[in-house]
Amino acid sequence: MALKHTLLALLSRQPLSGYEVAKEFAEGFGSCFWKASQQQIYAELTKLEQQGGITYEAITQPGRLDKKIYSITPEGLQDLTDWLIKPSEPAAIREDLGVIGLAGHLISHRVVVREIERRRQIHAEKLQQVKRMDEYFAQNINTLELKELYMHLVIRRGIRYQEEWVAWCDEVLGAIAQATDR
Amino acid sequence: MALKHTLLALLSRQPLSGYEVAKEFAEGFGSCFWKASQQQIYAELTKLEQQGGITYEAITQPGRLDKKIYSITPEGLQDLTDWLIKPSEPAAIREDLGVIGLAGHLISHRVVVREIERRRQIHAEKLQQVKRMDEYFAQNINTLELKELYMHLVIRRGIRYQEEWVAWCDEVLGAIAQATDR
């Protein structure tokens, strides 16, 4: 359950509402390495609050539900650092597209090509997005503090990941073109 | 629920027992793109059989439970090809190690370095493993049929993935060394 610790880590930087946390995962830095739905985030935040790892300050808003600004507690910070020093396991890969390696030949190669082209575009767009996140860090690379450097490096992981996808799609497209040409 | 279709795809190539399927995911080609536990595989196989996508032939073994050799049915094959032509979404990323981008500065950089070194080694070993899987395909690259080519390309995805990890770890190690040196 690393969502818990990802939330703790995010809130260790600054207090945020559930909505802002969800936005961070959907569009911001969090999207480089963690995916979670809004509902999942709200549920986990409630649980974490009950466990004492975080607290919230309710902002009364006339005519609607309170806005809750969550912040980390000393217990939450301790939990986070305890977790950080533990060895991590590589994430499980579960990529639908890999199934073509097993059964791609059961459908027309034109359908496969179209699909890879579509995926190439998705990853190329994602790549532009993560590159924009890295702009500030890349420009000040030699003066970054460790805190910023770590963030830059994880964004670099996101950049490499998307670059790798684009390059693989190109390799696949080239190889299929060559093979169906023979 | 792409585990279902990954199983269908695997069994579209040859009949296998649950044990063999699990081994394929743990060590074989399946490990390039899909992770599932043995229990999960057995459960899914039972469900798929009840739905009619696969059937099994029970091999009686004296003194122990029957061995079930599963194979795909025409309905299963139809289900698989229907699924294959549908657009796929990029897999969700959930990488524990990414949390250091948010909170790595809360612990000693020496602990971070040790952890990245450990991860580098894990991925370097995994890389050797997937490269071995690709040996036959890489040597016969110009004479592969589409069926083999697809498998090669997905293994290439696995190779690139692990190479990318190793390269990123090196980048991180270099950057931390430089930053802590200043």
Place this chain on the structure above:
DNA sequence: TTCTTGTATTCAAAAAGTTGAATACAAGAT
């Protein structure tokens, strides 16, 4: 001869994640 590894399957509880909503208002666009 005992221990480990490999073959082979099954059960069950708990945790995590997905899908599909409902509620409510402000601000800007058509």
Place this chain on the structure above:
DNA sequence: ATCTTGTATTCAACTTTTTGAATACAAGAA
């Protein structure tokens, strides 16, 4: 005047995945 987008939270049902077992025998190693 209505429609969409953005802010902000909550509920509930369902599916998927993880965790932690139990059972049982063969073959080879120590």
